[in-house]
Amino acid sequence: MSYVEGLRKAFRTRGGVVQAVDDVAFEAADGQITGLLGPNGAGKTTTLRMLYTLMAPDTGRVLVDGLDPAVEPGRVRATLGVLPDARGIYKRLTARENVAYFGELHGLDRRTIAERIANLCRALDMHEFIDRRAEGFSQGQRTKTAIARALVHDPRNVVLDEPANGLDVMTTRALREFLLRLREDGRCVLFSSHIMQEVARLCDRIVVIAHGRVVAAGSPDELRESTGCPNLEDAFVKAIGTAEGLYE
Amino acid sequence: MKALWVVLRKELLDAFRDRRMVAVAFLVMPLAVPTIIGGTAALGARKQAAQLESTLALPVIGGKLAPNLVDWLGQQNVEVTAAPADPDAAVRAQQHDVILRIDPEYAEDWRNGRPAGVEVIFDSSRPMSTGATIARVRGLLDGYSDTVGTLRLIARGIHPAVARPLQVGSRDVATPEARFDLSQQLLPYLLLLLAFIGGMQVAIDATAGERERQSLEPLLATPVSREAIISAKILATAIFALLTITATLLAYRISFALLPSDLPESSFAFGPRALLQLFVVILPVVLLGATVLTALAAFARSYREAQGYLPLLIFLPMVPTLVLMVAPVRTQTWMLAVPFLGQNQLILRILRDERIAPGEWGVNLGAGFALVAVAWLVAARLYYREQLAASS
Incomplete structure (x- = not known):
């Protein structure tokens, strides 16, 4: 379970101070898929980065399974499986070596790593390229490798930043099924997206973010109700104030 | 851990899976270093031999005024040639290393037993290329002056020893290993340079x-x-640099064992003990280089920017060599604590087969590893910056 409250983060740039995240609060429960929806630049990536300890919030609080990243960053990272916005993999290593490396970094033994890789390979359909060096992988193959790498230690909390970015239709379908299976396993799945259809289709709870603020949150039914729009996509547009950047 | x-x-x-990186580290470097040192040494030796043994073409102005001197020079393997119209300009333009000018009053002074004037025209701004020739001409003139003076004293019934109150002898105490040659100056620098930035590609990558x-x-x-x-990345860089150095030293040792050469044997013939000592001396430099490179790579915003700092790093190990070239000093213990200077001195002493006291080792290694620790703290701090990972 992940919980954030009063999160703020500002960046100093040449053009002045940019308030990337401005008082964001939400909760992502176990056994549910929670979606962070917002156009590009809304503050989704920065919010997730604070959750997985890469950045420290200016103010506010993060709790992951009751652990505070500011106090125990190592333990928080151990409970998280993270697919960051940056999903580079090592080109001179095979897909298997890439995934195994992260298994070792999480302190798993060889046998466990081999088992997990076999499972992930089946779930993500990676047989074709698992033992090939990553140089020249397609976007989909790279993303699958990055997802396998993020989940090799069987984390209870899964955080994915724009997981569908750059994936073809078949891979997106496979990913969707995979996320649903994680939910069935009782895990806490939190992902961000700027694509309304993706979020509308998958999520049990939706947090709509624009300009660094939460503009609406709740289950799909709650969102429809609060905005008075029977169509979920209309509800999103109404909450954000514009449809710009919400379609693929 | x-x-x-x-x-x-x-x-x-x-x-090691990066073929280009491996090729540069284990093929280009091991070939380049012996070629640079060996080539320079061979060139220097050949040039020196040529300057001392070949017939010297010496333009002489007013040679007719001093026929005996010209004859004598001819017997000393010197070919007297016609002088250019403007001797100063000719020497400055490097057309001639040395020109000899006989004073117009030479004949008259000679006849009257007064010191007769000769002038050696040379350019002191190029001591490396002309120094040997100038010394040779001066030596010949001194020799002629001596011979004639001795004959004059004998003609007057005076023992030549009267005019020579000192008998100056010289004894060179340098061991064969310590004899100066160019390669000895180059090796410490190249070794320190390789130690410092030999792992640069790994660190930046x-x-x-x-x-x-x-x-x-x-x-x-x-x-x-x-x-x-960060410690793992630094160690990987250091290990790569050490392997490059090992390959380079081996190539160096092998290439000079194979080459039949008249080069001074000394500087190439270091044994296993010297090799081990060399590795101990450069170990802190290797770790320092790996740490500084990693810190720079963490500080830089891109691969290209990180590479932009390299010329600065190449210059650093050169500083003590340059200082010693301009102002040669006696080794003092405190100098061993100065990075690069201390290692440079110790490498020279190892190559010269001199004993290094335990205290001197202590000062050098203590200061070296202390500096590594400071650099590590800086690098670790840089690794904690939020900008490091969140680049986009």
Whole structure:
């Protein structure tokens, strides 16, 4: 379970101070898929980065399974499986070596790593390229490798930043099924997206973010109700104030 | 500790799978260093021999005024040639190394027993190329002056020893290993340079490259501490540099054992003990270089920017060599604590087969490793910056 409250983060740039995240609060429960929806630049990536300890919030609080990243960053990272916005993999290593490396970094033994890789390979359909060096992988193959790498230690909390970015239709379908299976396993799945259809289709709870603020949150039914729009996509547009950047 | 080993193993695997990186480190470097040192030494030796043994073409102005001197020079393997119209300009333009001018009053002074004037025209701004020729001409003139003076004293019934109150002898106490040659000056610099930046490609690839390829963020999202990650990357860099140096020294040793040469044997013939000592001396430099490179790679915003700092780093190990060239000093213990200067002195002494006291080792290694620790703290701080992973 992940919980954030009063999160703020500002960046100093040449053009002045940019308030990337401005008082964001939400909760992502176990056994549910929670979606962070917002156009590009809304503050989704920065919010997730604070959750997985890469950045420290200016103010506010993060709790992951009751652990505070500011106090125990190592333990928080151990409970998280993270697919960051940056999903580079090592080109001179095979897909298997890439995934195994992260298994070792999480302190798993060889046998466990081999088992997990076999499972992930089946779930993500990676047989074709698992033992090939990553140089020249397609976007989909790279993303699958990055997802396998993020989940090799069987984390209870899964955080994915724009997981569908750059994936073809078949891979997106496979990913969707995979996320649903994680939910069935009782895990806490939190992902961000700027694509309304993706979020509308998958999520049990939706947090709509624009300009660094939460503009609406709740289950799909709650969102429809609060905005008075029977169509979920209309509800999103109404909450954000514009449809710009919400379609693929 | 286990995580450190995991990261280290992966970085080395990654580095050794980069064919270009491996080719530069284990083929280009080991070939370049013996070629540079051997080539320079061979060139220097050949030039020196040529200057001392070949017939010297010496333009003489007013040679007719001093026929005996010209004859005598001819017997000393000197070919007297016609002088150019403007001797100063000719020497300055490097057309001639040395021109001899006989004073117009020479004949008259000679006849009257007064010191007769000769003038050696040369350019002191190029001592490397003309020094030997100038000394040769001066030596010949001194020799002629001596011979004639001695004959004059004998003609007057005076023993020549009267005019020579001192008998100056000389004895060179240098061991064969310590004889100066150019290669001895080059080897410490090249060795320190390789030690300092030999792992540059690994360091830049492992941090700036990892960031640019966007794999640093997932790495930092694992439970492994940043201290362990950075230490592993530094160690991988250091190991790569040490392997490059080993390959280079081996190539150096082998190439000079194979080449039949008349080069001074000394500087190439270091044994296993000297080799071991060399490795101990450069170890702190290797670690310092790996740490500084990793810190720079973490500080730079891109791979290219990180590479931009390299000329600065290449210059650093050169500083003590330059200082010693301009102002040669006696080794004092405190100097051994100065980075690069201390190592330079110790490498020279190892090559000269001189004893190094335990205290001197202590000062040098203590100061070296202390500096490594400081650099490590800086690098670790840089690794904690939020900008490091969150580049985009």
